[in-house]
Amino acid sequence: MSSTDLSSAQTERKSPVSRPIPVLEIFGPTIQGEGMVIGQKTMFVRTAGCDYRCSWCDSAFTWDGSAKDQIRQLSSEDIWSELTTIAGNRFSHVTISGGNPALLPQIGELVKLLQARGIRTAVETQGSRWQDWLLDINEVTLSPKPPSSGMTTDWQKLDEIVQRLANRTSDKAYSLKVVIFDEKDLEYAREVHKRYPEVSMYLQTGNPDVTGDVDNHVSSLLHRYEWLIDRTMELPDMNEVRVLPQLHTLVWGNKRGV
Numbered sequence: 001m002s003s004t005d006l007s008s009a010q011t012e013r014k015s016p017v018s019r020p021i022p023v024l025e026i027f028g029p030t031i032q033g034e035g036m037v038i039g040q041k042t043m044f045v046r047t048a049g050c051d052y053r054c055s056w057c058d059s060a061f062t063w064d065g066s067a068k069d070q071i072r073q074l075s076s077e078d079i080w081s082e083l084t085t086i087a088g089n090r091f092s093h094v095t096i097s098g099g100n101p102a103l104l105p106q107i108g109e110l111v112k113l114l115q116a117r118g119i120r121t122a123v124e125t126q127g128s129r130w131q132d133w134l135l136d137i138n139e140v141t142l143s144p145k146p147p148s149s150g151m152t153t154d155w156q157k158l159d160e161i162v163q164r165l166a167n168r169t170s171d172k173a174y175s176l177k178v179v180i181f182d183e184k185d186l187e188y189a190r191e192v193h194k195r196y197p198e199v200s201m202y203l204q205t206g207n208p209d210v211t212g213d214v215d216n217h218v219s220s221l222l223h224r225y226e227w228l229i230d231r232t233m234e235l236p237d238m239n240e241v242r243v244l245p246q247l248h249t250l251v252w253g254n255k256r257g258v
C-alpha cells in the first residue's frame with residue numbers, strides 16, 4: 001500500500017459514516033428533577049424508542065407512536081448546535097433520557113463530542129441494555145421497573161450492567177432509582193437494594209396522573225411522597241436509601257419540555 005493509500009485508509013477509520021440519533025426533544029436549561037443529581041442545572045436530550053411499555057410511563061410519546069411526526073434524525077453536531085442555540089453558554093451538563101437511550105450505540109459519538117466541549121453528561125435508563133458509551137457518562141441512573149409498571153426485570157442483565165458500572169473509575173458515578181406506587185413496588189425496591197447493597201439507592205414517588213392538567217396534583221403527589229417517607233422510615237433495611245419526589249412535576253405538573 002502506498003503512503004497515500006494508508007493515509008486515506010486512516011482517514012476513513014477516523015470518520016466512519018455515523019448513524020443519526022432519533023431525537024424527540026431538546027430542552028433546558030432546567031433542573032434535573034429526579035435522583036442522584038436532583039437540582040443540577042442541565043439540558044435534556046430525549047431520544048425516541050423504548051424496549052419497555054411501562055403502564056404509567058410519563059414519556060409514553062417516545063414509544064407509543066403519538067409523536068412519531070416529531071422524531072428528528074440528528075447528528076451529534078446537529079444536537080450540539082441546537083443545545084447552544086437554545087441555551088448559549090448557560091449550561092455545562094447534559095442529561096440524555098428517552099425512551100431508552102441505551103438502545104442507541106450511536107450516542108457514543110454525542111457523548112465524546114460533549115466531553116470534548118467540557119460538558120458533563122448524565123443518562124436515564126432502565127438497566128435493560130448495555131452500551132460501551134455508558135463507561136464515559138458522569139452520572140448513570142439505572143431505574144429498574146417495579147411490578148406496578150407491568151414490566152419484568154431481567155436480573156442477569158441488570159447484574160451485568162451494575163458490574164460494568166462498578167468497575168469504572170471513581171470520578172464516574174451511578175445509582176439505582178426505583179419508582180414506587182404501592183407496597184408491592186416497595187417490596188421490589190427492597191429486593192433491588194438487597195441485591196446491590198453497595199449502590200446508592202433512590203426511591204421516587206410515582207405520578208399516577210401523567211396526562212394533562214390534574215386538580216390537586218401537587219397535594220396528591222405530596223401525600224404519596226409522605227406515604228413513601230413514612231414507610232421507608234419504618235424499614236431497618238432501608239436506612240441508607242434516599243427518598244425523593246419528582247421535583248419538576250411539583251413545579252410544572254405534566255408540562256412537556258421542562
Ligand SMILES: C[S@@+](CC[C@H](N)C(=O)[O-])C[C@H]1O[C@@H](n2cnc3c(N)ncnc32)[C@H](O)[C@@H]1O
Nearest residue numbers: 056057058059098099124125126143179206207
Ligand atoms: C421517562 S423515563 C426515560 C428513561 C428510561 N426509560 C427509564 O425509565 O429509566 C425517565 C424516568 O422517569 C421515571 N418515570 C416515568 N414515569 C413516571 C411516573 N409516572 N412517575 C414517576 N416516575 C416516572 C422513570 O422511572 C425513569 O426513572
Ligand SMILES: Nc1nc2[nH]cc(C(=O)O)c2c(=O)[nH]1
Nearest residue numbers: 031032033034097124248258
Ligand atoms: N426537569 C426534569 N427532570 C427530569 N429528570 C428525569 C427526566 C426524564 O424524563 O428523564 C426529567 C424531565 O423530563 N425533566
Ligand code: SF4
Nearest residue numbers: 050052053054057099
Ligand atoms: S422504561 Fe422508561 S421510557 Fe420506557 S416505558 Fe418505562 S418509564 Fe417509559
Ligand SMILES: [Mg+2]
Nearest residue numbers: 058059097248
Ligand atoms: Mg420525565
